[in-house]
Amino acid sequence: MLGAIAGDMIGAPYEQIPTKSKDINTVVADFTDDTVLTVAVADWILNDTDCATTIKNYARKYHNLPYGGLFRGWFNSSESKPYYSFGNGSAMRVSPVGFAYNSIDEVLNFARRSAEVTHNHPEGIKGAQATALAIFMSRMGTSKEDIRREISARFDYDLHRTVDAIRPGYSFDVSCQGSVPESIIAFLDSNSYMDAVKNAISLGGDADTMACIAGGIAHAWYKELPVDVVDEVRKRLAPDLWEVVKRFNTVYGCEL
Secondary structure (H helix, E strand, C coil): CHHHHHHHHHHHHHCCCCCCCCCCCCCCCCCCHHHHHHHHHHHHHHHCCCHHHHHHHHHHHCCCCCCCHHHHHHHCCCCCCCCCCCECHHHHCCHHHHHHCCCHHHHHHHHHHHHHCCCCCHHHHHHHHHHHHHHHHHHCCCCHHHHHHHHHHHHCCCCCCCHHHHHHHCCCCCECCCCHHHHHHHHHCCCCHHHHHHHHHHCCCCHHHHHHHHHHHHHHHHCCCCHHHHHHHHHHCCHHHHHHHHHHHHHHCCCC
């Protein structure tokens, strides 16, 4: 999941100032809500807690981050009723599921469970499941073409496009259906972890979240991250968040 967190932190400066270029400064910036909620899902998996309560606790602790309005209302509420969202928040936080479980059925089940506490719209669940399954298949050494074929068929996503073809007409879109397929393509079209992150950012959309999604898959595929990126992430993450990341990586054998 560290690849997802790093993607968020590298993509964050481009969310408000989008770019259509891969010739960018890939500095590791401060973490956003994408990172906090990714860590929350990891904590839920590690400790077998109630998913909604765990996510709420993390969001309330880091309440000054740029959460969406509906999500903010949800985590500040005394109730935990989902709000039928199909936003890409379900996909941005799901990467720990793809790293933690060892069968397709488990991955799809826990991805659904992580999503439906808020994003119980079919597209919101689908976006989380597609992302987690792409991570799982990458971990298992599945070829990119087989990943493309499986995700396309199972979720009815058009993954037979390229980043170069998508980029000119693409615009900011926070829906799962309008950003998850493109984020997966950013990985499929890449030749390294950093190339996948740059591909996602260069589409000119929801840069931190799309780089988070692509980065999580790319970490599973390429197996390691640049040492300098890991060092910067460690420096910038709050200590409690970093401790969860370290424990998760130890328990589930993820490469740093």
